[in-house]
Amino acid sequence: MATYSYKAKSLSGEEKSGTIEAKDKYQLAGILRGQGLVLIKADSQEKKFSKKFNIDISFGVPLSEKMFFTRNLQVMVSAGLSIPRSIDIISLQAKNKAFRGTLLDVRERVTKGQKFSDAIAAHPKTFPDIFQSMVKVGEETGTMEEVLKVLSVQMERSYELNSKVKGAMTYPMVILTVMLGIGTLMLVTVVPQISKVFGDMGVELPMATKVVIALGNFVATKWYFALAIVAVLAVSSITFLKTATGKRLADSFLVKAPLISPIIKDINSAYTVRNLSSLAAAGVPLPRSLEITAGTVGNGLYKKALLAAADKVRKGEKLSEVLKNYSNIYPQTIIQMIAVGEETGETSAILAKLADFFEDAVSEATKNITSIIEPVMMVIIGGVVGFFAVSIMQPIQDIMTTIK
Numbered sequence: 001m002a003t004y005s006y007k008a009k010s011l012s013g014e015e016k017s018g019t020i021e022a023k024d025k026y027q028l029a030g031i032l033r034g035q036g037l038v039l040i041k042a043d044s045q046e047k048k049f050s051k052k053f054n055i056d057i058s059f060g061v062p063l064s065e066k067m068f069f070t071r072n073l074q075v076m077v078s079a080g081l082s083i084p085r086s087i088d089i090i091s092l093q094a095k096n097k098a099f100r101g102t103l104l105d106v107r108e109r110v111t112k113g114q115k116f117s118d119a120i121a122a123h124p125k126t127f128p129d130i131f132q133s134m135v136k137v138g139e140e141t142g143t144m145e146e147v148l149k150v151l152s153v154q155m156e157r158s159y160e161l162n163s164k165v166k167g168a169m170t171y172p173m174v175i176l177t178v179m180l181g182i183g184t185l186m187l188v189t190v191v192p193q194i195s196k197v198f199g200d201m202g203v204e205l206p207m208a209t210k211v212v213i214a215l216g217n218f219v220a221t222k223w224y225f226a227l228a229i230v231a232v233l234a235v236s237s238i239t240f241l242k243t244a245t246g247k248r249l250a251d252s253f254l255v256k257a258p259l260i261s262p263i264i265k266d267i268n269s270a271y272t273v274r275n276l277s278s279l280a281a282a283g284v285p286l287p288r289s290l291e292i293t294a295g296t297v298g299n300g301l302y303k304k305a306l307l308a309a310a311d312k313v314r315k316g317e318k319l320s321e322v323l324k325n326y327s328n329i330y331p332q333t334i335i336q337m338i339a340v341g342e343e344t345g346e347t348s349a350i351l352a353k354l355a356d357f358f359e360d361a362v363s364e365a366t367k368n369i370t371s372i373i374e375p376v377m378m379v380i381i382g383g384v385v386g387f388f389a390v391s392i393m394q395p396i397q398d399i400m401t402t403i404k
Helices: 024-036 045-052 063-078 081-094 098-109 117-122 131-139 144-201 206-223 223-242 244-256 261-282 286-294 302-316 319-324 330-344 347-403
Strands: 002-010 015-022 036-044
Touching: 002 024, 002 098, 002 144, 015 024, 024 036, 024 261, 036 347, 045 302, 063 081, 063 098, 063 144, 098 117, 117 131, 131 144, 131 223, 131 286, 144 206, 144 347, 206 347, 223 244, 244 261, 244 302, 244 319, 261 286, 261 330, 261 347, 286 302, 302 319, 319 330, 330 347
Parallel strands: none
Antiparallel strands: 002 015, 002 036
């Protein structure tokens, strides 16, 4: 179903405009015909916003915008404003035009009688499953204000965690980019000049020197081929990593890789317990919470573990017992604390404390990541520079020996 803005005429020639939800324009025309109107023009609201802003309104909505929406909606609902009125006010303050279009569509749907949870379900790219499920529980239990408050906290913590991880990755990416730039500059400018000197002197070059000179000459004279090769390798690698096999191999490597493995485990553990905590606080059943959380973690091993846990918990097993089978990815701290929560009936509170603990662990890890990466980067840079130095200096040394 889509919402259409239409213009129509009555049999007396009076023009009328408005919005109606219909499957397509043919159904819209039939609805208007039943009201004694003839359809003149119709535009889908979603298509209208997409065309105007040249963007699919389901994409490109930053988490900060959704945080702003959720926090303000919670305040307005607690003040007694209706959902449509609240959304109308918030949409005027939305900076992202795509998100504004989405909010206007949600408001229109709610105004016409749809539940808020059903209205946001029409935009799954903007409002993910965890958002939809918690809102639905809030509607059914009459605790919308509390649910929106929990959602606000969950989104804020996710935003902070994402920001810390992205910030930690900036340093190594800058270093790698600079290193590649300097290496390419040397290959294009320095190596061809040295190649001419060695060629004029008729020196027999070592294999390493021949490789460096051949690579430098190729990049300098056939740079378009070099760019094409790099592009093909990059696209091929990205395509492979998007396949089931590629993603499985990458996920397994990240969980087992030295140095980064503890950080990867802490990040995925933090996402797991934070989302489970939020869903439990909202009253979502545990099996469904596990399924929703599986859709929020990035690593396939964690996704598989959570889906398997959901199936077993649905059959009556305790979550702590199920997670013991996945002690290679979930720390014993989580397993033991969940067991305590199951015994005391305080699972939601314990999950919230666990989420704080692992988010603090990620925060500390990202602060120290520079000291972890620096030695590795120095070894890589030193190895590359050493290879170039030996490749160039060895023939020069041979020439000096011959002259003596």
